[in-house]
Amino acid sequence: MSTTASEALFARAQQVSPGGVNSPVRAFRAVGGTPRFMKSGAGAWLTDADDNRYVDLVGSWGPMLLGHAHPEVIEAVTAAAARGTSFGTPAEPEVLLAEEIVARTPVERVRMVSSGTEATMSAIRLARGFTGRDRIVKFSGCYHGHVDALLAEAGSGVVTLGIPGTPGVPAHVTADTIVLPYNDPAAVDAAFAEYGDQIACVITEAAAGNMGVVPPHPGFNEHLSRTCAAHGALFITDEVMTGFRAARSGYWEIDGQVEGWQPDLMTFGKVMGGGFPAAAFGGRADVMDLLAPVGPVYQAGTLSGNPVATTAGLTTLRLATPEVYERLSATSSQVQHLVSEALAEAGVAHTLQTAGTMFSIFWGVAEPVADFAGAQAQDTAAYTAFFHAMLDAGVYLPPSAYEAWFLSAAHDPDVDSEPLSRLAEALPGAARAAAAAAR
Structure with a gap:
């Protein structure tokens, strides 16, 4: 996956903006590497400045309930x-x-x-x-x-x-x-x-x-x-x-x-x-x-x-009709199942938690997390490895272990749909990378 254009844009951005970004988490400081500069979005997909295409599980940090460019x-x-x-x-x-x-x-x-x-x-x-x-x-x-x-x-x-x-x-x-x-x-x-x-x-x-x-x-x-x-x-x-x-x-x-x-x-x-x-x-x-x-x-x-x-x-x-929320809930459940199953098969201890259609994973944590102290006990190194393996496979996740994952109505709950197929294909390798990085 070429990131030449994103690297060039990031270098220019750092000359004119603090850290090269306008909101801190975008800088990839928590996970390392070059932040991807996106140029377009359509439905469940994002395309970056190098024309790499990603399944988007960030959704602009939540707003894109219907998907991009509805x-x-x-x-x-x-x-x-x-x-x-x-x-x-x-x-x-x-x-x-x-x-x-x-x-x-x-x-x-x-x-x-x-x-x-x-x-x-x-x-x-x-x-x-x-x-x-x-x-x-x-x-x-x-x-x-x-x-x-x-x-x-x-x-x-x-x-x-x-x-x-x-x-x-x-x-x-x-x-x-x-x-x-x-x-x-x-x-x-x-x-x-x-x-x-x-x-x-x-x-x-x-x-x-x-x-x-x-x-x-x-x-x-x-x-x-x-x-x-x-x-x-x-x-x-x-x-x-x-x-x-x-x-x-x-x-x-x-x-x-x-x-x-x-x-x-x-x-x-x-x-x-x-x-x-x-x-x-x-x-x-x-x-x-x-x-x-x-x-x-x-x-x-x-x-x-x-x-x-x-x-x-x-x-x-x-x-955003009741039917949209039913579809979103079904997709969220499907993705949760796929991710948790892959992590379990790779031997990665984790806890998956939900709030309606939102969810996130706590890495290296075997018990439910109830507060900030519990959240901070997770293994962020495991997430970093998982994040980069998924990114390289064309799945865009939050560049932080402390953020929720967001889906949209444009993500089809059918595991054979193109977005979920790519996700499913990427998960085993990413889970193994997380297992290798786990403390």
Whole structure:
């Protein structure tokens, strides 16, 4: 597999961008080698600058629910762009997308933003404004974007790159952030016993996906919801990753709808943007109406509710029917089976964990992973060997052991389909490479 063009582009990029990338994990620092510069995507496939073709199991880190360049999404976006790319005024697509989100989830009001980081930052500000309190609770290994106060013991690229602490963030900024172990209700109770009247909110990934996929234990999110209500704090579920991806209504459909709890605020991103920079936060009407211009909590964005981005998101969600989620679930199950079977045959100890249609593998771990400490105990060297063997065979995986794997409706669950055939062919060799590299 030639990588000459990607190597040349990476050399040029490093002269003008820090690390040659615009988001750290893309640099392949955790796995080594040359990052692939992609030039096109179609359905389940990516094509790089050297014309190498890959089965894509990253999906732009989640947004590409329908696959790359879905014809109906492209048609809608092209028509929207032809009408104007940005107005700086309200426009109908943002209203329609907000209505779609409200219809699918328990939120009553929605505010559009441009990134998941903006969504969580704004939700935290709103919670503090609503409660008049400063302290916030988050969980070790949960990642909520690169908000200063939320980078304490975060997952995603922070753990992937082994960054100690949060350089560049003054200590006083995280002084009001209480970091607790995930899936530990006793720790939550202890924190509220000591700081209950000072805590503005608890924020958690609805199902953790940035330390690998670590679902909440049954009743954990319900316990958070009940505890917050008892102490006058707000409960924020971050569904930037899981929203409209883990299931049609997000992970809340799997957890909250079943257990009978509702968050006060939710954050969304990725799938709701259909591959464009779009995100949102929403929640109870009485909380959301504290936002300007109705209330005093200020939040704004020049490109928030962009007509092209909201058109892409609206079209994606309208096409994401129950049948699409059934197909996605079947494909995810098929891929999980293929991967786990190949690793078992090669003698690679592993644990596969799921959250709806999302999944990831913990390498060298034989027991279920419940928290950040468990996730960090995995054998990343085994994953590095596996990653490169799969890449060389034309399968593109997340360049980090701490990330979820994403499939799309364009991946056919039939193992004889071209994408799954390539995956199946690549797996035995990659599993043997992982076994050889395992500590």
